[in-house]
Amino acid sequence: MTGRPLPQPSLASAGFWRSGADGVLRITHCADCGRHFHPPLPNCPSCRSRSVALAPVSGRAVVVGFSVNHQTWLPGFPPPYVVAVVALAEDDRARLTTNLVGCAPEDVHVGMRVRVRFEQHEDIHLPLFEPDLEDTSPGPLPAPRVIRAPARASARKYEDRVALTGVGQSQVGRRLMTDPLSLAVDACLAAVEDAGLRLDDIDGLSTYPGPTPDGMSEGGVTALTEALGLTPTWVNGAREVPGQIGSITAGMLAVAAGLCRHVLCFRTVWESSHSALVRSGRWPNPQGARATGMFEFRAPFGAMSAAQWIGCHASHYQHRYGVGREALAAIAVTTRAHAARNPEALHREPMTLDDYYAARIITTPFGLYDCDVPCDGAVAVVVSAIETAYDRPRPPVLVESVGTAVRERLSWDQDTLTHLPQARGPAAHLWTRTDLTPADVDVALLYDGFTFNALSWIEALGFCGPGEGTGFLAGGKTIALDGELPLNPHGGQLSAGRLHGFGFVREAMLQLRGDADGRQVAGARVAAVTAGGGVPSGAMLLRRAE
Structure with missing residues (x-):
């Protein structure tokens, strides 16, 4: 895609963006505990060791969440396209937000095995992923995160x-x-x-x-x-x-x-x-510069909206728990009924389940409502x-x-x-x-x-x-x-x-x-x-x- 925003490599990430020049994916690795992690950090997030450096990996991964985007967010980056989170085969705690290519969007699924394919743009080698034709069996998924509450710090509130x-x-x-x-x-x-x-x-x-x-x-x-x-x-x-x-x-x-x-x-x-001001040309549009900050690892893949990022989580949820959009529909339709009682609400017109499911898709699994x-x-x-x-x-x-x-x-x-x-x-x-x-x-x-x-x-x-x-x-x-x-x-x-x-x-x-x-x-x-x-x-x- 010619309309991709390019990342601005930082002092920490420049090696990652260059590493695909020889077709090999490299991810930061801890020499002490063996963990792989991404994006690059100066120390290991597990053992806090400073003995970290880019290391080659197989380039194989599993799709752990995805969203098929139908909304135009960037000029020259036309939908539909798939934004996905893939977990590396070596360590499922090391994940990349990327695009899935080489297959129809409707064929993508959580648990799909994929492998890296680089796309060069100037000095940047973007890691995209395509289906792994050598292994079509369902891949393993990371275990659900266990969250423990912190201890009460003080009796005083x-x-x-x-x-x-x-x-x-x-x-x-x-x-x-x-x-x-x-x-x-x-x-x-x-x-x-x-x-x-x-x-x-x-x-x-x-x-x-x-x-x-x-x-x-x-x-x-x-x-x-x-x-x-x-x-x-x-x-x-x-x-x-x-x-x-x-x-x-x-x-x-x-x-x-x-x-x-x-x-x-x-x-x-x-x-x-x-x-409205941006669309009318009365306000400057900042697009065009290289992507920095949190968008460095998202914008090059057209992942410009929280709808796409959260859509990846929603697809994982649906796959893991075996559900569809029923709960999402219930929330949208019920709170619209509540809005009908609120004279300040922007949308008060009735919404039915049929209306919800008939609405245009923004980025899966999210529709307009x-x-x-x-x-x-x-x-x-x-x-x-x-x-x-x-x-x-x-x-x-x-x-x-x-x-x-x-x-x-x-x-x-x-x-x-x-x-x-x-x-x-x-x-x-x-x-x-x-x-x-x-x-x-x-x-x-x-x-x-x-x-x-x-x-x-x-x-x-x-x-x-x-x-x-x-x-x-x-x-x-x-x-x-x-x-x-x-x-x-x-x-x-x-x-x-x-x-x-x-x-x-x-x-x-x-x-x-x-x-x-x-x-x-x-x-x-x-x-x-x-x-x-x-x-x-x-x-x-x-x-x-x-």
Whole structure:
């Protein structure tokens, strides 16, 4: 394919990208424990030895996950094409995201044995894979990842020292063509008013992800401080936190430590307008440069979207547990029914199972309704010291526990395959910080960038066992508003719009305060909230103040 973006070799990876010149695949190998691993690292992730170097391998591998892409992400890289994760024969912990070539997309399957075939572009030798005609037997799959919860670090809980006292949301819509900072200001002013505070009371600011391009930020703490004339004691604006709601967790820690009394946490997206500006030529399109960072090992294979990365996990899940799209369909159709009760939701029209299955495929196994809806909007939340919480005009929402633990490699393809990466670690951590159990949860606000994300969180949090989601959901009955575990009563990101994590916190607060008009879950006292479409991620257990 001539339209492949090429990787920008780094000082660490240059040898890997050159190594195929003689037709031999080379992967980093540890001389002390014998492990192979990828991408290149300065030391072994198992034994931490520094005795690591590129070493030749057979070039044979097994497909452990794949997604047949039908969406055009890059000019000159036309669909359909197969993005796959392959595990090397020498060590199934060493995996490559790649393309499968030399066969029809419909013939690809999990467990397929493949072998490397290099494609040269300038100074780069890209490792593609084709069917291994010498061995057509099913290949072995990596064992499911065992996740162990961390030990409780202390009897003291910072969660008990804080409360969520205010929440606000701007207008939310498609292609609003409104300055994103203006959206942030609207949400923040509403949250501060909801908490019964003045702007001068705000002594902390926390946001995700800080200044960033591509319609994912209003400009960060600096922009909001200038716009509102604030004088905070403490600020945070970062993307390497436990999910998008990790910025709220950071605010809790600042309040619990005594740095602040009231932290304003905010999140703004304007993806819909940004995309329209790029398409119209009014905003520069950054495509064309060589791929760096996390895209160095993905963009050359057309793996530009989390839909493809997570689709590989979903295909592994379906193969391992012998299920189809039934659980994904139940989540999409049920949360659309919930959105019909939410006047703010972007998509409120009815959806049937027939509609779901008839929708165009984006990248297997995901169709149009498995994917969330890009939008413009902002949400803000006020975190306050617990001693001030009952002086506020609205009932506070208390924080029972927070899960933030990293128990897997922070990677989309090198560790957990059965579920969304980084869901199970935070989920396990969450339950170590409370005496409550999954049976105590009255409403679940679970991240649904894709339907499989929500399914992964349902199983990770222990509402059912691994691979049991299809039966547990019972075609959507379990997650309906009157079901055992009402899921995303506002419609979630699949139907209400992708507010990138913060929308779930807002809905949890409305539910626990009894303010979710038209979609209120009766007697909601405890809410589970998760965020993070992959790495890292976080979880919260919130409860109503009695």
